[in-house]
Amino acid sequence: MPKTILITGAGSGFGEAAAIGMAKNGHNVIATAQVSPQVTPLREKAKALGPKNLRVERLDLTDPYDVAHAQSFDIDVLWNNAGMGEAGPVFEIPIDLVRRNFEVNVFLPLQLTQGFIRQWIAAKKKAKVVFTSSMGGLFTPANWGTYVSTKHALESVAEAMQQELKAHGIKVQTINPGAFYTGYNETMADAPFRWLDDSKHVTKRAALRAEFDSFLQAPDGHLDAREMIDRMIEVVPADTGKFRNVVPKATEDMLKAHQLAAWENAI
Numbered sequence: 001m002p003k004t005i006l007i008t009g010a011g012s013g014f015g016e017a018a019a020i021g022m023a024k025n026g027h028n029v030i031a032t033a034q035v036s037p038q039v040t041p042l043r044e045k046a047k048a049l050g051p052k053n054l055r056v057e058r059l060d061l062t063d064p065y066d067v068a069h070a071q072s073f074d075i076d077v078l079w080n081n082a083g084m085g086e087a088g089p090v091f092e093i094p095i096d097l098v099r100r101n102f103e104v105n106v107f108l109p110l111q112l113t114q115g116f117i118r119q120w121i122a123a124k125k126k127a128k129v130v131f132t133s134s135m136g137g138l139f140t141p142a143n144w145g146t147y148v149s150t151k152h153a154l155e156s157v158a159e160a161m162q163q164e165l166k167a168h169g170i171k172v173q174t175i176n177p178g179a180f181y182t183g184y185n186e187t188m189a190d191a192p193f194r195w196l197d198d199s200k201h202v203t204k205r206a207a208l209r210a211e212f213d214s215f216l217q218a219p220d221g222h223l224d225a226r227e228m229i230d231r232m233i234e235v236v237p238a239d240t241g242k243f244r245n246v247v248p249k250a251t252e253d254m255l256k257a258h259q260l261a262a263w264e265n266a267i
Contacts, residue, residue, distance in 0.1 A: 003237045004028040006075045008059055008109070009082030011038030013182040014132070014229060016045075021233040023051035030073055032059030034082060061108035071115045078116050079236050080109040081132040083150075085184065087212070088192030089203045090145035097195070098146050105150035110157060117170065126169040130236050131158045133174040135246065138255045141215075143208060147188060162243055174244050175235055178251035179215075181222035189216060223248065 004027070010019045011033030019031035023046070031046075031054060033039050039058050046054040060066045061082060086093065086101045113129055120127045136148030137155040155174065162172040179185060189212040196205050215221045231247045246252035 002026045002028060002053075003076040004030070004074065005077040005079060005237060006030045006032065006070065006073055007079045007081055007236075008032050008061065008112070009034065009132075010056075011035065011042060013184060014177070014180075014225065014232060015079075015081040016042060017225070017229045018232040018236065019054060020046065020049060020051065021229065022237060023054035024049075025233065025237075026053070027237050028053045028055075030055045030057060030075065032057045032070065032082075034058070034060050061104070061112060067112060067115070070112070071119070075116070075127070077128045077130065077236060078113060079130040079132070080113060081130075082109070083132065085147040085188035086191055087144050087147060087188045088196060088208070089143055089201075090149075092196075092201050092203055093146055093192070094195055101146055101150050102153070105147075106153045106157065109154070113161075117165065120170055121168050124169075128171040128173070129158075129161065129165075130173045130175060133158070133176045133244075135176055135178045135251050135255060137174070137176060138246075139258045143192075143203075143211065144188075159243075171239075172243070173235065173241065175232060176244060176246040176251075176255075177228045178223055178246070178248055179221045180225040180228050182225050185221075186216060220250070 005022060007015050007019050007029065009015045010031035015031065019029050023029040031042060033042060033056065036058055039056055043056045046056065057070070058066060059070050084101060084104045086097045109131065131154055133154050134148065134151040136144060137151030140148050158172050158174050165172060192208065193205060196203060196208065198204055228247050231245065235241055235245050246255060
């Protein structure tokens with residue numbers, strides 16, 4: 001049965017590609033982009049590709065008027081896909097950047113979600129919330145701690161919501177991508193070099209750049225995004241499925257092994 005799906009952060013990357021794919025599959029998709037210059041190009045791309053059921057809107061989650069407008073839409077699925085990433089050593093990163101990362105990745109999506117949930121419960125509507133988390137929501141590599149801590153928080157929010165909303169017929173899922181090549185991780189890896197200063201910080205720029213380059217250039221550091229996009233197109237509108245959806249399988253296996261090993265981790 002076709003669903004009406006609102007996607008945040010659909011101006012590029014996973015969100016854009018999955019929005020087009022779900023529209024082609026017959027769903028009514030409201031793809032939202034944070035900044036106005038992304039809106040018209042996505043509308044033109046949708047027009048060129050043919051789906052008539054793909055609507056593009058601006059939705060800046062920091063803008064209360066955008067949020068109020070979005071919450072006037074009658075939707076079946078809210079996919080919280082928008083996010084940002086701050087990397088760099090947690091013991092040196094400026095605290096205002098940590099706060100901003102939590103604001104964008106946790107507080108603003110939660111605020112948007114609460115608004116829809118209140119409407120759904122009042123209307124006794126069966127609906128669904130999907131959060132784009134990360135493989136980093138389940139483990140913490142050095143120098144990625146700020147970003148992945150927001151995803152750890154999102155995992156907790158989603159897990160609590162799943163239990164709290166079951167009685168109301170509202171489903172909750174997470175999608176946990178591995179290190180797919182969309183440009184997102186690459187841009188995040190650039191972020192600390194706008195504040196990291198060799199004259200002030202213990203962490204040196206050249207050493208951090210070498211570490212990031214090693215990770216991103218490894219075979220499992222730039223996976224083909226098509227696999228994740230195809231899974232998103234399946235998972236987001238589905239009536240049934242797993243609460244947590246880690247892709248690819250090798251990443252799921254690694255995370256399970258990592259969590260088991262954490263019990264034996266010594267200092």
